[in-house]
Amino acid sequence: MAHILESSDISRALKRIAHEIVEHNQGVENIVLMGIPTRGRYLADRLQENLESISGAAVPTGILDITLYRDDYRIRPPKALEKTLLPDGGIEGRDVVLVDDVLYSGRTIRAALDALGEFSRPKSVQLAVLVDRGHRELPIRADYVGKNIPTSLKESVRVHLMEVDGEDSIEILGERQ
């Protein structure tokens, strides 16, 4: 068990991602953040704070539960639904930044794209993740990455956040090669 990132690393990574979002979109006027439960929604809240301190504007932030859009419903027990919350003003025509903790197979993001499309048609969809651990099974990539962590398939990456787990850290479980 190895701690890869500590609390200060996480806040630095989020600050950098916030700057990249502003740079890439030339401002935050049209940005909407959508966090994917469980931990993505809290990361989205933190990105919102960072964006606010950079630009002074409160970026609309929502929650997007993807449970009903998963492709493993037939092979895994159903999960409890999480809250979905669209920000006031919706996402139609906005530049949506999806926020999640770990990017792995890409299947969660595929489901998130379907879920977004159910509500309306954003102008663009971008992806911000705290950790990219590789092993994609779909042609999906992140626009903003906190940290690239090469892993083996036997390992699992755990993101702990204050809001859920009582501390900020990222660790790798299982054997390192």
Place this chain on the structure above:
Amino acid sequence: MSNLLSINDLTLDQALGILRTAAELEKLTEGGAKKLPTLRGFTIVNLFYEDSTRTRISFESAAKRLSADVINFSAKGSSVSKGESLKDTAQTLQAMGADAVIIRHGSSGAAARLASSGWIKASVINAGDGTHEHPTQALLDAFTIAKRFNLLNNEGQIFVGLKVAIVGDILHSRVARSNALLLTKLGAEVTMIAPPTLMPVGVAAWGVSSDYSLDNRLAEYDVVMMLRIQSERMTDSYFPTEREYARRYGLNSERLGKMKESAILLHPGPMNRGLEISAESADAENSMVLEQVSNGVLVRMAVLYTLLGGPTMVDEVVKA
């Protein structure tokens, strides 16, 4: 795959899980997600040996909103009228690849027979079997109550302190039995009110109290659920005349006025207006009859979602 045959199949947590799933589904629907892809490729059969309007339409609508394919089967106009047995019908459905069978049948225990017989592999959902149970009706009633009194975010027995009266033809009512089991599981204090002829023997074993008078404690109840007089199941005369029944056990505007200001009125439908419920009461402001119908679709979506996922028996909705 698993079944929902009786409220007793559900633990408190599972029941709450279904109610909360229904609440999330409602928010999704209001947010604009009218159709969800979750059950794409699933075939769901509505196997209805008894007439039904809202339950069948409700299940059909729930399945379709989750993108399942729905086959409606009613005994009238099918091979059942040529004498086909439940077994042969079930095996036909199995051969057609049904993932779930929603069965309504006039005989108590028909759903359990279908589920335990080994005739089919599909999940079996009881949509009313004789005078035994109608679990999804109880779940939608509980959801309606929980929403109205804003109790869904509480933990454990969310209905503690709530007084519920179930009034009318308790003897023939599967709705009453399922509701008694579920509402007491959720902590409510339930009273069955009926004339002695329509009160089942041993009703105390359901964990409820009973009363022969509607007026006795009418001002105390938070929820009054009126049941339909089921003339089609009555082989005897249980009360002298319909007028007398309506006078003593019917909900009219005078009784409505005696109820708590905050109390709500439920009826599983179809209503016999003028018999167990007067027209003014049915359309009164605190009548939740139409909310029950729209909540029915959400609760049945939640039931289908919870039962059909996963490769094998699913014990409960796993916390993410």
